[in-house]
Amino acid sequence: MNRNHLIEKxxxxxxxxxxxxxxxxxxxxxxxxxxxxxxxxxxxxIIDATLPYAVAxxxxxxxxxxxxxxxxxxxxxxxxxxxxxxxxxxxxxxxxRGDIGNSAAHYARAFFDHLGFDAVTVSPYMGQDSIAPxxxxxxxxxxxxxxxxxxxxxxxxxxxxxxPTLLDKLGMKSCGYWKKLYELVxxxxxxxxxxxxxxxxxxxxxxxxxxxxxxxxxxxFLLVPGVGAQGGDLKNVxxxxxxxxxxxxxxxxxxxxxxxxxxxxxxxxAVEAKKITTQMDQLxxxxx
Amino acid sequence: MNRNHLIEKxxxxxxxxxxxxxxxxxxxxxxxxxxxxxxxxxxxxIIDATLPYAVAxxxxxxxxxxxxxxxxxxxxxxxxxxxxxxxxxxxxxxxxRGDIGNSAAHYARAFFDHLGFDAVTVSPYMGQDSIAPxxxxxxxxxxxxxxxxxxxxxxxxxxxxxxPTLLDKLGMKSCGYWKKLYELVxxxxxxxxxxxxxxxxxxxxxxxxxxxxxxxxxxxFLLVPGVGAQGGDLKNVxxxxxxxxxxxxxxxxxxxxxxxxxxxxxxxxAVEAKKITTQMDQLxxxxx
Numbered sequence: 001m002n003r004n005h006l007i008e009k010x011x012x013x014x015x016x017x018x019x020x021x022x023x024x025x026x027x028x029x030x031x032x033x034x035x036x037x038x039x040x041x042x043x044x045x046i047i048d049a050t051l052p053y054a055v056a057x058x059x060x061x062x063x064x065x066x067x068x069x070x071x072x073x074x075x076x077x078x079x080x081x082x083x084x085x086x087x088x089x090x091x092x093x094x095x096x097r098g099d100i101g102n103s104a105a106h107y108a109r110a111f112f113d114h115l116g117f118d119a120v121t122v123s124p125y126m127g128q129d130s131i132a133p134x135x136x137x138x139x140x141x142x143x144x145x146x147x148x149x150x151x152x153x154x155x156x157x158x159x160x161x162x163x164p165t166l167l168d169k170l171g172m173k174s175c176g177y178w179k180k181l182y183e184l185v186x187x188x189x190x191x192x193x194x195x196x197x198x199x200x201x202x203x204x205x206x207x208x209x210x211x212x213x214x215x216x217x218x219x220x221f222l223l224v225p226g227v228g229a230q231g232g233d234l235k236n237v238x239x240x241x242x243x244x245x246x247x248x249x250x251x252x253x254x255x256x257x258x259x260x261x262x263x264x265x266x267x268x269x270a271v272e273a274k275k276i277t278t279q280m281d282q283l284x285x286x287x288x
Numbered sequence: 289m290n291r292n293h294l295i296e297k298x299x300x301x302x303x304x305x306x307x308x309x310x311x312x313x314x315x316x317x318x319x320x321x322x323x324x325x326x327x328x329x330x331x332x333x334i335i336d337a338t339l340p341y342a343v344a345x346x347x348x349x350x351x352x353x354x355x356x357x358x359x360x361x362x363x364x365x366x367x368x369x370x371x372x373x374x375x376x377x378x379x380x381x382x383x384x385r386g387d388i389g390n391s392a393a394h395y396a397r398a399f400f401d402h403l404g405f406d407a408v409t410v411s412p413y414m415g416q417d418s419i420a421p422x423x424x425x426x427x428x429x430x431x432x433x434x435x436x437x438x439x440x441x442x443x444x445x446x447x448x449x450x451x452p453t454l455l456d457k458l459g460m461k462s463c464g465y466w467k468k469l470y471e472l473v474x475x476x477x478x479x480x481x482x483x484x485x486x487x488x489x490x491x492x493x494x495x496x497x498x499x500x501x502x503x504x505x506x507x508x509f510l511l512v513p514g515v516g517a518q519g520g521d522l523k524n525v526x527x528x529x530x531x532x533x534x535x536x537x538x539x540x541x542x543x544x545x546x547x548x549x550x551x552x553x554x555x556x557x558a559v560e561a562k563k564i565t566t567q568m569d570q571l572x573x574x575x576x
Contacts (some may be wrong), residue, residue, distance in 0.1 A: 077421075156413060
């Protein structure tokens with residue numbers, strides 16, 4: 001799905017909600033275990049129930065991979081189901097992959113060619129040549145981890161690197177604003193070839209740093225997890241990050257898909273998704 | 289496999305060779321495509337041929353995942369095969385995963401519980417809580433990316449971060465040696481709980497920086513890719529990185545498994561593996 005189609009979808013649906021399919025086999029309602037593929041059965045019903053509200057779906061690959069090839073079959077069936085819907089949705093593989101060029105090309109093949117996702121999340125640690133194979137896909141999106149929602153984001157992402165050349169030049173005496181690692185990740189990624197295919201992951205819980213991210217990437221779409229179960233605030237996120245095209249996909253996983261653990265889980269998911277999109281409709285009134 | 293067993297295995301075999309099973313379905317010999325699972329058939333023959341020389345095997349998950357659930361089935365069969373060998377080998381899932389706690393726990397389950405690997409490679413970008421779920425496994429190893437062998441390692445891994453508190457304290461005037469990001473990754477990882485289960489990935493191509501890594505992690509085992517097809521030099525790696533327990537696993541993938549693309553591929557792989565281990569035997573004479 002290209003940028004214009006995504007923006008049109010957001011305008012039409014008046015929603016920028018992404019439903020996270022973190023479909024942990026141990027957490028789905030017990031009665032589904034009577035089916036031959038309980039996880040796929042769960043996903044299908046969640047998708048059907050939330051389709052009037054969501055613009056995107058994001059399976060978190062970890063929850064499939066923990067069941068091995070069986071989990072991968074549930075994932076393949078889920079993607080086939082998402083792709084045959086009468087109305088197209090934006091699909092994100094939350095995979096956080098990152099490896100050297102040849103291996104990265106195989107991961108890109110897995111998620112873009114084999115499974116048919118529109119987008120995949122990747123880790124920037126290994127640099128440009130670990131991400132280029134994803135960027136080379138036309139009308140596909142590479143969503144780079146910038147500032148994540150977890151506590152561990154403080155370990156490395158907010159460090160303030162200084163290039164040795166700059167250090168030398170300044171004789172160690174200059175001051176001013178030093179960019180943090182996540183800002184350098186954004187700057188560099190936007191300088192790479194095919195950077196028009198880049199989005200960034202920004203955690204909703206990073207309240208104070210959200211504005212600096214919109215400054216660093218004024219036109220980019222941002223994927224924002226952490227609203228809902230992780231405690232991020234949707235209004236704050238929207239105020240800091242909405243741009244003229246919306247420029248946002250806000251993900252909620254557990255608060256929607258596990259709103260109920262009983263037979264009514266799909267209805268309960270729809271109620272939660274509707275709640276969020278009612279708020280999104282209001283927030284979008286500022287831009288279109 | 290615990291540390292002592294790994295060291296014993298290296299001593300007995302007089303080798304620290306890890307064979308990388310980067311078994312790209314498009315690159316394995318054509319005649320194998322007559323078999324129901326060509327990739328597994330390829331791996332089995334490579335393993336049988338190189339077993340007298342290798343102490344470890346490292347499937348690169350990307351090359352399996354690009355075939356989806358079918359690739360995962362080849363991976364599962366390969367791991368079953370490795371686990372039933374009369375003589376135990378050390379097994380590494382080269383997965384480079386990295387996600388927040390709950391998802392990381394599912395990835396750990398995939399590679400340690402479901403597939404039964406001894407070790408898995410992970411990316412440090414998301415910090416401590418993205419790695420802790422792996423470290424919690426007794427007698428399992430978490431191999432953290434530090435300084436990788438690819439060109440993109442220059443983008444972020446060698447930046448020299450400065451903590452704001454340190455900056456403030458020093459009034460910007462102090463000098464001295466500023467650690468690079470990969471050194472901070474090593475320092476932090478060794479300060480985490482269960483750090484006795486940590487190894488680090490260090491690219492053999494990073495000739496100049498190898499010594500600083502052994503200084504930063506004197507006792508840790510290091511997984512070193514980049515020897516062979518990527519151009520790293522084994523003698524240089526050994527001189528800079530061997531410690532009293534060996535402390536090294538040097539990986540070669542393509543140069544061994546694709547030494548021939550014909551029916552003699554397994555014999556050719558054995559010849560290449562033997563060449564490397566003959567050199568390793570000499571290098572080990574300095575320590576035991």
